[in-house]
Amino acid sequence: MFGKTDQDPGAPTERTDPFQSTGKTSGEVSIISADLKVIGNLQSDGEIQIDGTVEGDIKSRTLTVGERAQIQGSISADTVRICGSISGKVDATTVKITKTANVASDINYQSLSIEDGAVLEGSIRRVDSSKPASDSKVSTLKPSVAPAAPKVGAPVGAASRGEADSKPMVG
Amino acid sequence: MFSKAVGLEHTLLGHTGLFGPAGLVPGAGVGADDLSVIGAGLSVVGDLRSPGEIQVFGAVYGEVNSRTVIVAASGHVEGWIYASKVYVHGSFTGRIEAIEVTVTSTATIFGDIYHHILTVDPNAVIDGLRPWRPRSHLEERRPWHPGE
Numbered sequence: 001m002f003g004k005t006d007q008d009p010g011a012p013t014e015r016t017d018p019f020q021s022t023g024k025t026s027g028e029v030s031i032i033s034a035d036l037k038v039i040g041n042l043q044s045d046g047e048i049q050i051d052g053t054v055e056g057d058i059k060s061r062t063l064t065v066g067e068r069a070q071i072q073g074s075i076s077a078d079t080v081r082i083c084g085s086i087s088g089k090v091d092a093t094t095v096k097i098t099k100t101a102n103v104a105s106d107i108n109y110q111s112l113s114i115e116d117g118a119v120l121e122g123s124i125r126r127v128d129s130s131k132p133a134s135d136s137k138v139s140t141l142k143p144s145v146a147p148a149a150p151k152v153g154a155p156v157g158a159a160s161r162g163e164a165d166s167k168p169m170v171g
Numbered sequence: 172m173f174s175k176a177v178g179l180e181h182t183l184l185g186h187t188g189l190f191g192p193a194g195l196v197p198g199a200g201v202g203a204d205d206l207s208v209i210g211a212g213l214s215v216v217g218d219l220r221s222p223g224e225i226q227v228f229g230a231v232y233g234e235v236n237s238r239t240v241i242v243a244a245s246g247h248v249e250g251w252i253y254a255s256k257v258y259v260h261g262s263f264t265g266r267i268e269a270i271e272v273t274v275t276s277t278a279t280i281f282g283d284i285y286h287h288i289l290t291v292d293p294n295a296v297i298d299g300l301r302p303w304r305p306r307s308h309l310e311e312r313r314p315w316h317p318g319e
Contacts, residue, residue, distance in 0.1 A: 028211060030210030033221065035205060037220040039218045041217055048210070
C-alpha cells in the first residue's frame with residue numbers, strides 16, 4: 001500500500017511525513033470510502049464525504065453522501081448532498097437530492113432541491129427558522145461508554161427528534 | 172471546497188493518481204475504494220471496518236479493523252486496532268494487534284501492542300506491554316472483509 005508512495009522519488013519518507021503535521025492541510029476532509037463500514041456515530045465540525053456504509057447517526061457541517069453510500073441513521077448537517085441510499089431522519093438547512101439518490105427518510109429542510117429521477121419516500125417538512133433544526137453547537141463527541149463501542153442496532157432517531165423539535169421553535 | 176481536497180491528496184499521499192484528475196467529485200465517489208480518512212474535525216464513536224486503509228486525523232472511540240491504520244499526529248484512537256500494518260504518530264489508548272507496528276517520535280501510547288515487527292522511534296511514549304506474536308497468530312485476527 002505504501003509501495004505506491006515510494007514510486008514518487010520526491011516523496012519524503014513514507015511513514016513520518018504528512019501525518020506529523022497537525023496543520024490544516026492534513027485530514028481536513030473526512031472520507032468514508034466505499035469499502036469502509038462504520039458502526040457507530042460520526043460527528044464532525046467540518047466536511048464528510050461518505051461512499052461506504054454507515055450504521056449510525058451523522059452530525060456534520062457539510063455532508064456528501066456518495067452514490068455507493070448506504071446510511072442507516074439520522075443525519076443532521078448544514079448542507080447535505082445526497083447521491084446514495086439513506087434511511088433515517090434528515091435535518092439540514094440545505095438539502096440536495098440528486099438523481100441517483102434513494103432516500104427513505106423524513107426530511108426537515110430550509111432549502112431543498114430534488115433532481116429528476118431521485119427516489120424519495122418519506123415526509124418532507126420545511127423548518128421555518130433562521131436556524132436549522134440541527135444547529136446545536138457541534139461539540140467534541142465523547143463515548144458514553146468505554147472503548148468497547150456500542151453495537152448500534154437502532155439509530156437514536158427518537159432522541160434526536162425530540163431535541164430537534166424543542167430547539168428552534170422559539171423565534 | 173473540493174479544491175482543498177485535491178490539495179490534501181497531494182500532501183497526504185505524495186501522488187496524484189488516487190482520486191483521479193478531477194479530484195473529489197461529490198457524489199461520484201472518490202475513486203479510491205481503499206482509503207478512508209477520518210478528518211481532523213471528525214469524531215467517530217463506534218467501529219470502523221475496512222479491507223483497505225484508514226487514516227485517522229480526528230478521533231475514534233471504538234474498534235478499528237483494517238488492512239492499514241495510520242493514526243496521524245493530530246489523531247486520537249481509543250479502543251482496539253486490528254490491522255496488518257499500523258503507524259502511530261498521534262495518541263492511542265487501548266490495544267493494538269498488528270503484524271507490523273511503527274511508532275514514531277510524536278506518538279503516545281497507553282496500552283499493549285501485539286506485534287510481529289515493531290519499530291519505535293526515539294522519544295515515543297509507550298506505556299504498556301509489547302508482546303511478540305508469530306505472524307500467523309496475528310493474521311488470524313486480521314481484517315474483516317466485505318460480505319462478512
